[in-house]
Amino acid sequence: MRDHLLLYVNGQRHEVRGADAFLTLADFVRERLRLTGTKIVCAEGDCGACTVLVGRPRGRRLHYLPVDSCICFVYQMDGCHIVTVEGLTPGRRENDPLHPVQEAMVRHHGSQCGFCTPGIVMAMAGAFETDDGRHRPEPLDADALRRALSGNLCRCTGYVQIIEAGESIDPASVPPLAQLYPEQAMLADLAGAAAQPAAISAVRGGQTMELFAPRTLEEAVVFKASHPDAAVVCGATDLGVQHNKGLRVPSVVLDLSHVEGLSDVVAADGVLRMGAAATWTAIGDITEDLVPEFHRIITLFGSPQIRNAGTIGGNIVNGSPIADSLPFLFVTHAEVEIAGGAGRRRVALTRLYRGYKQLDLAPDELVAEVRVPLPRRGEILRLYKVSKRRDMDISTFTAAVLARLGDGGVIEWMRVAMGGVAPVVLRLARTEQWLEGRPFTEETMREAGHLAAQEISPITDVRGEARYRRRLAENILVKFYHDAQPAPAGAVR
Amino acid sequence: MPHSGKPVPHDSARGHATGTAPYIADLPALAGELWVDYVPSPLPNGLLRRVDTDEALRVSGVVAILTAADIPGRNRFGSIICDEPFLPSDRVSYTGQPVAIIAAESREAARRARALVRLDIAAEPPVLTIEEACAAGLFIGPRRRIARGDAAAAIASAPHRLEGEFRSGGQEQFYLESQAAIAIPGEQGQMVVHSSTQNPTEIQAVVAEALGLGMHEVVCICRRMGGGFGGKETQAAIPAVMAALVARHTGRPARVVWSKDDDMKTTGKRHEFRTRYRVGFDDDGRVLGLSIEFHSNGGAFADLSTAIMERAMLHADNAYYLPHVEITGQVCRTHLPPNTAFRGFGGPQGVAAIETILEDIAATLGRDALAVRRVNLYGVSERNTTPYGQTVEGNLLPRIFDELERTSDYATRRRAVQQFNATSRTHLRGLAMTAVKFGISFTTKFLNQGNALVSVLMDGTVQVSTGATEMGQGVNTKIRQLVADEFGLPLEAVVVLPTSTERNINTSPTAASAGADLNGTAAVRACAEIRGRMAECAARHFEAAGGPSADPAQVRFADGAVFDVRNPDQRLDFSELAGICRRERVDLGARGFYATPLAGFDRESGQGAPFLYYTTGAAVAEVLVDRFTGDLTVERVDLLMDIGRMINPGVDRGQVIGGFIQGMGWVTTEQLVYGARGELLSHSPTTYKIPSIGDVPRIFRVAVLDNDLNKRNIFSSKAVGEPPLLLAVCVFEAVKNALTYAAAGRPVPLFIPATNEAILMALDEAAKSRNAPKESGVAVESPVGVP
Numbered sequence A: 001m002r003d004h005l006l007l008y009v010n011g012q013r014h015e016v017r018g019a020d021a022f023l024t025l026a027d028f029v030r031e032r033l034r035l036t037g038t039k040i041v042c043a044e045g046d047c048g049a050c051t052v053l054v055g056r057p058r059g060r061r062l063h064y065l066p067v068d069s070c071i072c073f074v075y076q077m078d079g080c081h082i083v084t085v086e087g088l089t090p091g092r093r094e095n096d097p098l099h100p101v102q103e104a105m106v107r108h109h110g111s112q113c114g115f116c117t118p119g120i121v122m123a124m125a126g127a128f129e130t131d132d133g134r135h136r137p138e139p140l141d142a143d144a145l146r147r148a149l150s151g152n153l154c155r156c157t158g159y160v161q162i163i164e165a166g167e168s169i170d171p172a173s174v175p176p177l178a179q180l181y182p183e184q185a186m187l188a189d190l191a192g193a194a195a196q197p198a199a200i201s202a203v204r205g206g207q208t209m210e211l212f213a214p215r216t217l218e219e220a221v222v223f224k225a226s227h228p229d230a231a232v233v234c235g236a237t238d239l240g241v242q243h244n245k246g247l248r249v250p251s252v253v254l255d256l257s258h259v260e261g262l263s264d265v266v267a268a269d270g271v272l273r274m275g276a277a278a279t280w281t282a283i284g285d286i287t288e289d290l291v292p293e294f295h296r297i298i299t300l301f302g303s304p305q306i307r308n309a310g311t312i313g314g315n316i317v318n319g320s321p322i323a324d325s326l327p328f329l330f331v332t333h334a335e336v337e338i339a340g341g342a343g344r345r346r347v348a349l350t351r352l353y354r355g356y357k358q359l360d361l362a363p364d365e366l367v368a369e370v371r372v373p374l375p376r377r378g379e380i381l382r383l384y385k386v387s388k389r390r391d392m393d394i395s396t397f398t399a400a401v402l403a404r405l406g407d408g409g410v411i412e413w414m415r416v417a418m419g420g421v422a423p424v425v426l427r428l429a430r431t432e433q434w435l436e437g438r439p440f441t442e443e444t445m446r447e448a449g450h451l452a453a454q455e456i457s458p459i460t461d462v463r464g465e466a467r468y469r470r471r472l473a474e475n476i477l478v479k480f481y482h483d484a485q486p487a488p489a490g491a492v493r
Numbered sequence B: 001m002p003h004s005g006k007p008v009p010h011d012s013a014r015g016h017a018t019g020t021a022p023y024i025a026d027l028p029a030l031a032g033e034l035w036v037d038y039v040p041s042p043l044p045n046g047l048l049r050r051v052d053t054d055e056a057l058r059v060s061g062v063v064a065i066l067t068a069a070d071i072p073g074r075n076r077f078g079s080i081i082c083d084e085p086f087l088p089s090d091r092v093s094y095t096g097q098p099v100a101i102i103a104a105e106s107r108e109a110a111r112r113a114r115a116l117v118r119l120d121i122a123a124e125p126p127v128l129t130i131e132e133a134c135a136a137g138l139f140i141g142p143r144r145r146i147a148r149g150d151a152a153a154a155i156a157s158a159p160h161r162l163e164g165e166f167r168s169g170g171q172e173q174f175y176l177e178s179q180a181a182i183a184i185p186g187e188q189g190q191m192v193v194h195s196s197t198q199n200p201t202e203i204q205a206v207v208a209e210a211l212g213l214g215m216h217e218v219v220c221i222c223r224r225m226g227g228g229f230g231g232k233e234t235q236a237a238i239p240a241v242m243a244a245l246v247a248r249h250t251g252r253p254a255r256v257v258w259s260k261d262d263d264m265k266t267t268g269k270r271h272e273f274r275t276r277y278r279v280g281f282d283d284d285g286r287v288l289g290l291s292i293e294f295h296s297n298g299g300a301f302a303d304l305s306t307a308i309m310e311r312a313m314l315h316a317d318n319a320y321y322l323p324h325v326e327i328t329g330q331v332c333r334t335h336l337p338p339n340t341a342f343r344g345f346g347g348p349q350g351v352a353a354i355e356t357i358l359e360d361i362a363a364t365l366g367r368d369a370l371a372v373r374r375v376n377l378y379g380v381s382e383r384n385t386t387p388y389g390q391t392v393e394g395n396l397l398p399r400i401f402d403e404l405e406r407t408s409d410y411a412t413r414r415r416a417v418q419q420f421n422a423t424s425r426t427h428l429r430g431l432a433m434t435a436v437k438f439g440i441s442f443t444t445k446f447l448n449q450g451n452a453l454v455s456v457l458m459d460g461t462v463q464v465s466t467g468a469t470e471m472g473q474g475v476n477t478k479i480r481q482l483v484a485d486e487f488g489l490p491l492e493a494v495v496v497l498p499t500s501t502e503r504n505i506n507t508s509p510t511a512a513s514a515g516a517d518l519n520g521t522a523a524v525r526a527c528a529e530i531r532g533r534m535a536e537c538a539a540r541h542f543e544a545a546g547g548p549s550a551d552p553a554q555v556r557f558a559d560g561a562v563f564d565v566r567n568p569d570q571r572l573d574f575s576e577l578a579g580i581c582r583r584e585r586v587d588l589g590a591r592g593f594y595a596t597p598l599a600g601f602d603r604e605s606g607q608g609a610p611f612l613y614y615t616t617g618a619a620v621a622e623v624l625v626d627r628f629t630g631d632l633t634v635e636r637v638d639l640l641m642d643i644g645r646m647i648n649p650g651v652d653r654g655q656v657i658g659g660f661i662q663g664m665g666w667v668t669t670e671q672l673v674y675g676a677r678g679e680l681l682s683h684s685p686t687t688y689k690i691p692s693i694g695d696v697p698r699i700f701r702v703a704v705l706d707n708d709l710n711k712r713n714i715f716s717s718k719a720v721g722e723p724p725l726l727l728a729v730c731v732f733e734a735v736k737n738a739l740t741y742a743a744a745g746r747p748v749p750l751f752i753p754a755t756n757e758a759i760l761m762a763l764d765e766a767a768k769s770r771n772a773p774k775e776s777g778v779a780v781e782s783p784v785g786v787p
Ligand SMILES: Cc1cc2nc3c(=O)[nH]c(=O)nc-3n(C[C@H](O)[C@H](O)[C@H](O)COP(=O)(O)OP(=O)(O)OC[C@H]3O[C@@H](n4cnc5c(N)ncnc54)[C@H](O)[C@@H]3O)c2cc1C
Pocket: A044, A045, A046, A071, A231, A232, A233, A234, A235, A236, A237, A238, A239, A240, A241, A256, A276, A277, A300, A301, A302, A303, A306, A309, A310, A311, A312, A313, A314, A315, A316, A317, A318, A322, A323, A324, A325, A365, A366, A367, A368, A392, A393, A394, A395
């Protein structure tokens, strides 16, 4: 057992003990290390001003990804190398050259007030990192930049000059972080610590805080059994926000991010198996060819920073009726494997939810894995996310439709799930039943839409009015009809 | 080589990109510094009976909790109407209003204490909407009127009439750096305040008021802001006063940095506007008479609301000649945070109204809206007087329209849009071109002044400071270019100092797009004065050294050197000359002052010439709407502006693009949602959606009419900060245009913002009106049935 965390920041080794372990990473770098280049705007993962690169050991490399430092905790950084905006040019003095990304931002007027700029620079620098630690082979084009920067808000520039800055950068000029820092030496040092679970207790503001970061699921289950009120943390993209807004500041934390095997994602025999701690980035990678429609929805999930931290287990257990993964998991008949004091059990995802954020999950239980039977050839899958803004927005309404058409265009079966229309994600059983055996026509789907609208109980909230959600539920089935048609050349999709 | 006219990088760009340019929150902690937080009112309206701080004061680390009773000076401020307390003493006026200030050793201690302060408030029913305020007769300032001719008669006798109601919602400034200040107590009760403010003089004044000091005992410094957009023109005052009060009471430095949620919940925003109108027009869509009645939601206190309403009224014509017109405006008092300046300052609300009226006229007549706009456009030599009597001089709008119509391929694309809408069952496209004619100058005449302090140091380097504050708009960069050119120096030889009331006094806010105009001119005047003295000295020196007879008029400053044009080989380094000047006791410092030559506007009569010139332009947007979800995509924008001769094309291009995208947010995704207590529900970027990078149109062509026709302003440039924001109205009108196709060619009512939700609901309306029988006859009913 270790009583401290081991991490590097901009190549500097830090052993973190006591209450500092429970700080957010942004507060830690700004207040403890006085690296104030990292900015805090929203403290909820929505603006990217706090973006830093986190290098996690993967094989013989440190694999760097941008994350929002405002909503992750120092304890999650155990065994990592964090690079902040100050760390892009180690040892630089005032008149030394800038990092190529910084240089391009200066030259192309990519900053105005400058408050978003460090975050933009880090997200862009991160986009030049590669799996093998070499130079990115091709420049970033406008599309790649739009994807890479979808989690960074800028109120001043209107982004165009930022895109121009990014496009201008010759990738061969961008030093991979593996070349800027002694990667192997850091890896060796971090690996020494990684074998042991970390356990830290501290007192902050009169409150006792306790952290346990196990290496195996067994250790985790044992700890959870003895600390049923411990807050489980995976990516902390939900928990970090709740912490910062003072909604949930747990005193005991069980950090699953270092549990071996819990982040694995594998597909075999038509089943996709995702460890609870698998991030959306990892799931996005594997589904690109496997289930392109699910992949597409994942590209609309939060931002790169959020997807690099957020996990499927967290999404499921957080249990929001507008969680983007759920409609897909509902129509594919996914199951979760739950590990607890009493052993393991499997539950169909549709049966996991009992009410608004009420789960069939005992205090001593953890979600270990999610299994998804993949859609088969001949089945049509469409997923929908409606939000106020296309990128980086929480859904107002979600839906999934999975269908199989029989001979003569008759609906053999159709599964319909919707989110944001009730306290939990719904399968529309009555609508599904009515659809069975009917001809797949616009008229049928229009009528099904009316039925669907009666099967739901949406509310009015900050994201939209009930009547809007009802109208979306009606329309989405007609939209599905059009989406399922073979696309004429040049059609808008 | 001159620097002006070149796209040199922002003078803080390297600091921005490396994270080394500090903002208030980044400044190192001072010894003994306290953290400042506040207790917001949970209710919008009620008598404040007691503030119970006992329990909160027991939290370890809490040093003081201050309320209105602890304000030693005057507890009232307001730059136009003095009606706002720093802290309420007897009644709360909006949800989120700061009621008590907490000073603590740490952020965490302050946060804990905040939850323990108990407010005893006798709740009273709030007035939240324009309608409720009108019904209750709650207004701020008088009802204003600008009129020409006989609007009522012209409307009555027009061949076609339309009447209706149009609304535009508020908008959060969403500067990334939230309100922040540090107060440092000095000797003999003096106070130094670092503030993220667009208006250091105002901070100096309010801190002096609140502390009972003279302005001479307070210094305010602003190095930079992480964005302002109008939101820090007046509303930096309360946070600065919070820090100053704590510093005064504890004798310790105090820092306040609001969280984004607190900032959004507590500060004012762009005003929501309601426009009721009646318009009469001919078969071509030419407006014959227009009557417009504006109401804005001012919030609880006056702030700048009356000036904002004035600018809205002065922009109700936008680019169009209105022969018979009556414009009235009234600010409503409600129990929301006091609404305030936001880029455009009422202009966007006025422009959105007239552009929407023209769009509806076109739909009503079944004409292309561009043709309707064109027949109404201000002329070059006739039909070029505004409703308030100012002539639109040097009007380039007709040229801009012609050029943009051609370069955007408007006609071809109009046909493509028609064809697409006739065949697509899933989507609709819309296309619209709108204009902007933005009046440059504060409409309050006395604010049109600037001062600058220029110091040439004996090593030949230059420090300059002005009253302009740097919020990202690049004003310091432009001033640096202008000053370097005045002395023929490299940019590196000039530093623009932080804005400080120690150097620049009695300044106006950096606002109204006039920062570079006013302060740049003042700086250049100061340079000219110094240069004159240096030229005299140099001329004497050249003559003594065997050169031509001393004639300062022949002395030139270029490429870091000074010479007489008649004998260019005899040169002095600028630094050498600075040294000589010092030894010869020549004054190398000067203060420059500029007062814009203006006739001014008379608010009582609604007539005058408030503006020095207009910045104009036009833009075309093409949008795609999903018929099933209302999902909106802005596919293409072409934009053309006359911003004169640019001091810095890189900076100006950034202003144009940034302003446009900000305006696009206002008309599309940015929606303020309030609860029944007037509490803002969309109080963070999770629920309040400003444009992200993915919203930038895939095709976005930005062009300017490069010209040096504007002799009225420095470098023949034109102000650029606000006008491009108003061009984003074209996106909204393009959505309206798309909806028309779903309504069999009728106008479809839609308000700003056109969220996906609003669009989908409007599509329902469009479907209904498509099925309704089309009325014959000339008069078309109000789209929303307003009598
Ligand atoms: C800016 C932003 C954007 C977002 N965008 C989206 C979006 O587009 N779509 C969407 O669906 N969500 C979105 N989210 C929500 C969030 O990112 C996801 O729900 C994410 O999948 C949560 O995973 P996590 O690992 O970060 O969860 P955590 O915050 O670590 O945990 C979430 C909850 O689950 C519990 N938990 C986690 N893992 C387990 C486990 N294995 N067993 C038992 N309990 C567990 C935790 O105790 C906690 O209650 C967004 C969040 C933010 C901050």
